[in-house]
Amino acid sequence: MRRILRLMLLAAGDYRDEFRRTLWCAFLGSILQAAAYATLIPILYELSQPDVNTTVVWTWFGVLVACWVFQAAFHYGQLRFEFGRWADVLAATRLRLGDTLRTMPQADLERRAAGDLTTVMGSNVANATMSSSGMALLFIQMVTVPAVIGVIIIGIDWRLGLVLAVSLPFAVLFVRRIQQITGAGARRTDAADAAAASRIVEYVQGLPVLRATGQIGSSSQRLVETLEEQNEAMSGMQKRLTWPGLLASSVVQLCLVVMVAVGSALVLDLDMSAALLIAVVAAAVRFAEPLSTMANLSAIFEITDSALERVGAVLDAPALPVGEPEARITGYDIEFADVHFAYPDGSPVLRGVSFTAPARSLTALVGPSGSGKTTVTRMLTRYADPEAGSVRIGGLDLRDLDPVEIYRNIAVVFQDVYLFDDTIRANIAMAAPDATQEEIEAAARAANVHTFVERLPRGYDTRVGEIGGALSGGERQRISIARAILKNAPIVLLDEPTAALDTESEVYVQDAIDALVAEKTVVVIAHRLSTVVAADQILVLEDGLVSERGTHDELLARQGRYSAMWEAQTRARHWRVTASV
């Protein structure tokens, strides 16, 4: 219970003090509710006496009314938060989750599948916040009311109290069993939901490939298997709940039957008045009722618990530590000093990379596939911190810098362009939301976007989603370069932006890149060596190490790995030309 309470308070965030007050309201309200039921015992008892003392009856009736009035006041305090505040808590928690995802190391983020995070941000956070308040209050009520009534019944007649005391451990045992089953079931269902969400995202994104390979609908085995597991997780839990559920409610009913039997025997022995028995049994119904409610609701309790756990795991995720949050980048040279890095599940990828890239110079990274080129550019955006060595920008160790400050100074153009389902204008302005229309158009012209946007009926106001498929790879790439030009960051990282383009698109995109990189510190990953002949320095990466460095001419003269790669690519180009003649 303490763990759940901690998670609830974590989910309540800035509203945690209000939430605490609500829990107190629920606790005090529950005691008063139980006390109100208990007043029925002296009232009924007195009414059954041959000479009724009306003062006693009215006094207890006054206590009953007072209990209900105060209970209603506490209930109001509880409902005000439950209905009035939780929508705010939900919105605030989603924003906090969004913030945590932003500050979480990129490497940690990547380890979570997209669908998993969608489930956390969607249904998990809704279950965790909206139902957790209701569940917490219900839980308090369900524990407090029987406890108070139980104590009062024991005080009135220990034998009837004993019946309650004996049946309680059995009821608790079955409720615990139900909780174990629903707990395991809810976790399995949540994991299955997250896996299904990931598979659905993957299925939708991969539709073109799936169509081409005939893996659509039920023939898409991976999706079918995940949906089957989701179904099995849900129905399996329901099946396993049948017997414990039945037994838990039977114990509660049996307890009442035994109590009536014992009470009747006492009445027949003239050891107890019939009126008192009726009053005690009426109160005992309130003792038993929450226990069966608890058994019926435990599935919802566990779903809430599991959702809280998943939301808590994201909220608790450690952010990248920042040495000097106030530090600002003022110089734009880059330095890698003996950088070692391995992905969590793999062998070392960078094994002592060292180089410097002076400000406003162009550094090209070349090398075989898997040699670590992309990882070098990732380290520059503080994707993760090196295991040894340091990465510096303008003399500042990235470990000291807030990732927001790093991203403010770096523009990245990837091979795969992500465009949001918004207007072309909004997609370009993403990195500079305050940019004027003139600035957006200037960037678009520089990136060769203007020419094709002009041809669209709604120009810059055309939504990318409306024409998604109608934009060629080169056009999408040019939009992403316009975005980077508008951002005007002093450092530019290019991950082979022209690699997947046809020759005509490549020319347009190359022009756009030229406009982007002028006067910037540029690091570019290149597979086609012809695109980086003019680089100030070329670094050849092999197996996580810089094996050669120099200008194109210097490296050719060295007759090493670079010169062999150049030879191979020139031969391939020549072969393609002769083959097509």
Ligand SMILES: Nc1ncnc2c1ncn2[C@@H]1O[C@H](COP(=O)(O)OP(=O)(O)OP(=O)(O)O)[C@@H](O)[C@H]1O
């Ligand atoms: N997120 C990741 N998790 C685990 N291993 C990774 C991850 N990303 C890359 N790797 C591994 O690290 C090594 C270097 O990858 P990297 O992408 O940096 O190489 P690269 O030189 O850019 O390759 P390519 O030219 O094919 O893009 C590869 O063995 C790759 O499998």
